Amino acid sequence: MVLLIVISDLLSVISIPLALVLHRKSERAKLQVKPVATPPDLLGCVSGGVSAYDHVLAGLNLGWIYLQRGEFSEAFKEYQKAFVLSGGGVPDIADQAYAFAISGHRNEAIKTLEQLKKLSKQKYVSPYLIAEIYAGLGEKDQALEWLEKACDEHATSVIFLKVEPSFDDLRSDPRFQEMVRRIGLQ
Secondary structure (H helix, E strand, O other), rough: OOOEEEEEOOOHHHHHHHHHOHHHHOEEEEEOOOOOOOOOOOOOOOOHHOOOOHHHHHHHHHHHHHHHHHOOOHHHHHHHHHHHHHHOOOOHHHHHHHHHHHHOOHHHHHHHHHHEEEEEOOOOOOHHHHHHHHHHHOOHHHHHHHHHHHHHHOOHHHHHHOOOOOHHHOOOOOOHHHHHHHHOHH
């Protein structure tokens, strides 16, 4: 069974595919972007009321679904499209690094991780994103250290800590369990 999602607003771009991934239903999900006749103009608007930002989010969500299904080449295609449309924002770079990490491209993941750390000197990079990459690399201690930083600075993404697939391998660690309890998710 394939679930077809047509993008009509920002809420559907984010919430439906994200919910499927977080509930480990990605094997049944397929996000289909509503075809748009014209490319985004300089203001980021496209025909049919779907913005370039909607397309970026759709690409990131579809890439995430492909990652969870182990379809790495498809995930990279979607991430690349989102990267081009967004101009290479921090979340796009982090998602690519995580994809490199879990697909066995360790050197590319580490290179991209270092790029993010360097970028963090110029703009905000959530420690949560860094933690995801370390988790994808299998570096549990580093992942937990960066998750602690994310919790300490009250990064908004920590609300997903209990269900985030990136952290599945950390769930049995007492430090992770304590973190989940401490921030009130248990």
